[in-house]
Amino acid sequence: MNxxxxxxxxxxxxxxxxxxGLASGAAHADWYNNGKVLLTGGVFTVDGAGGxxxxxxxxxxxxxxxxxxxxxxxxxxxxxxxxxxxxxxxxIGFYDRLELSYASHxxxxxxxxxxxxxxxxxxxxxxxxxxxxxxxxxxxxxxAKLRLFGDAVYxxxxxxxxxxxGGLYKKxxxxxxxxxxxxxxxxxxxxxxxxxxxxxxxxxxxNVAARYTAANEIGLTGFGSCDSRLLTQGDCDSKKEVRWExxxxxxxxxxxxxxxxxxxxxxxxxxxxxxxxxxxxxSITDILGSIGLGGLSNTLQQKKEGDWYDIxxxxxxxxxxxxxxxxxxxxxxxxxxxxxxxxxxTHLTF
Amino acid sequence: MKVSxxxxxxxxxxxxxxxxxxxxFAAEQxxxxxxxxxxxxxxxxxxxxxxxxxxxxxxxYIMLDNRINYIFKEFGNVERQIALNTQxxxxxxxxxxxxxxxxxxxxxxxxxxxxxxxxxxxxxAYNACERNQIPYYSCNHLIAALAPFTRVIxxx
Numbered sequence: 001m002n003x004x005x006x007x008x009x010x011x012x013x014x015x016x017x018x019x020x021g022l023a024s025g026a027a028h029a030d031w032y033n034n035g036k037v038l039l040t041g042g043v044f045t046v047d048g049a050g051g052x053x054x055x056x057x058x059x060x061x062x063x064x065x066x067x068x069x070x071x072x073x074x075x076x077x078x079x080x081x082x083x084x085x086x087x088x089x090x091x092i093g094f095y096d097r098l099e100l101s102y103a104s105h106x107x108x109x110x111x112x113x114x115x116x117x118x119x120x121x122x123x124x125x126x127x128x129x130x131x132x133x134x135x136x137x138x139x140x141x142x143x144a145k146l147r148l149f150g151d152a153v154y155x156x157x158x159x160x161x162x163x164x165x166g167g168l169y170k171k172x173x174x175x176x177x178x179x180x181x182x183x184x185x186x187x188x189x190x191x192x193x194x195x196x197x198x199x200x201x202x203x204x205x206x207n208v209a210a211r212y213t214a215a216n217e218i219g220l221t222g223f224g225s226c227d228s229r230l231l232t233q234g235d236c237d238s239k240k241e242v243r244w245e246x247x248x249x250x251x252x253x254x255x256x257x258x259x260x261x262x263x264x265x266x267x268x269x270x271x272x273x274x275x276x277x278x279x280x281x282x283s284i285t286d287i288l289g290s291i292g293l294g295g296l297s298n299t300l301q302q303k304k305e306g307d308w309y310d311i312x313x314x315x316x317x318x319x320x321x322x323x324x325x326x327x328x329x330x331x332x333x334x335x336x337x338x339x340x341x342x343x344x345x346t347h348l349t350f
Numbered sequence: 351m352k353v354s355x356x357x358x359x360x361x362x363x364x365x366x367x368x369x370x371x372x373x374x375f376a377a378e379q380x381x382x383x384x385x386x387x388x389x390x391x392x393x394x395x396x397x398x399x400x401x402x403x404x405x406x407x408x409x410x411y412i413m414l415d416n417r418i419n420y421i422f423k424e425f426g427n428v429e430r431q432i433a434l435n436t437q438x439x440x441x442x443x444x445x446x447x448x449x450x451x452x453x454x455x456x457x458x459x460x461x462x463x464x465x466x467x468x469x470x471x472x473x474x475a476y477n478a479c480e481r482n483q484i485p486y487y488s489c490n491h492l493i494a495a496l497a498p499f500t501r502v503i504x505x506x
Contacts, residue, residue, distance in 0.1 A: 035466025037473060065465035115419040156497040200494035201385040203487055253486050254476045
């Protein structure tokens with residue numbers, strides 16, 4: 001090979017480099033690249049974007065550098081008392097500049113109080129937005145992220161982080177259930193700005209993001225809320241607000257990170273009753289009371305949505321796969337309290 | 351070709367002479383990572399001897415990597431590259447060692463190094479740390495100290 005020759009005329013060096021490039025390009029198309037250092041592309045968030053578990057980072061997903069394109073797929077399973085969620089997704093990173101992502105949620109909601117009422121109402125012949133024992137939700141998330149400036153990894157002599165902006169469009173397919181839970185919208189967009197920096201001397205990555213959103217439980221239970229206490233549609237509000245998110249990941253080895261996350265949530269549904277068939281449950285307290293279930297009314301009042309916290313461990317044996325296990329503390333979800341549980345995620349990078 | 355080779359030899363010889371006569375012009379500045387570099391950094395690599403061993407391991411891993419080995423081979427005189435790198439690494443880690451090689455920008459200006467290739471050297475650096483039993487955290491101090499050179503090394 002030309003590359004082995006060391007003492008050639010200077011002008012030939014370019015030719016040698018070109019040939020070397022073509023030779024290596026034979027294995028993959030020219031645009032393919034996986035040149036990032038291990039774990040520096042982040043993993044797969046439940047929004048499909050690259051980042052931690054819930055919090056998007058400013059890093060562009062995949063292992064591509066500015067020299068090419070890299071794609072990845074992710075799968076995440078979440079199990080807390082109120083819900084079990086399976087998330088499939090894909091994302092593509094272009095030249096360490098632009099990221100496009102898609103994620104699909106399939107979620108079973110286990111709100112036993114709600115199930116009881118649904119069973120009751122079905123028995124009474126009143127249709128509801130929820131089937132007993134089978135409250136499934138589906139949501140699609142489409143995302144794009146653009147790196148504005150900065151290098152999270154190599155600008156070790158500056159405090160300037162890598163900064164990216166992103167947008168997500170979320171479409172919840174479970175309209176009836178979302179309205180049962182008192183939300184206004186089933187489809188909405190979110191925008192975020194994220195700043196990420198690796199502090200090598202302390203082997204730690206810090207990411208701070210601000211998200212402009214009206215989501216309830218990241219949109220899984222809809223967006224905004226409605227105040228209707230009557231059969232007719234009342235005051236609905238899905239005004240967005242800025243919420244903060246933080247990820248801290250400490251690298252204990254080049255392929256292993258431990259860390260924690262915090263994601264601020266809103267309180268759109270705080271104190272709102274679950275509504276069945278457009279009825280606030282308080283309106284049918286009489287019915288419930290008459291058959292001896294008066295106590296249900298209180299238990300169907302939703303709690304202040306909890307901020308999400310998690311602690312995690314991420315392990316990347318190589319550039320093709322990484323695993324994340326996490327313990328989640330999601331707080332109140334709808335009428336269910338203290339939702340702690342486990343999270344497993346894998347990110348396949350091509 | 352013969353003429354060209356002779357010309358190259360003369361040019362290289364002249365360059366080396368100038369370099370040896372004027373070491374002051376060949377300076378590279380110590381980088382200034384935020385949060386600093388601990389004074390124990392060189393010691394954690396095993397002193398000058400340890401840094402030298404690390405650089406030898408670094409070149410071992412570089413030469414195994416087809417994405418980058420040809421660049422270092424073409425540059426030639428690997429022994430000298432190892433000696434200069436040993437000086438450079440000690441300097442950026444805070445040792446009072448004079449680095450006698452060319453500045454990072456001068457040394458890499460026309461090599462057309464990509465970010466992928468720079469990262470490949472970083473991967474080799476971590477492999478060298480593991481092989482030499484240098485703790486991951488100590489290794490990160492060196493990466494932090496060398497990282498700012500990305501700006502002048504990666505030109506493509």
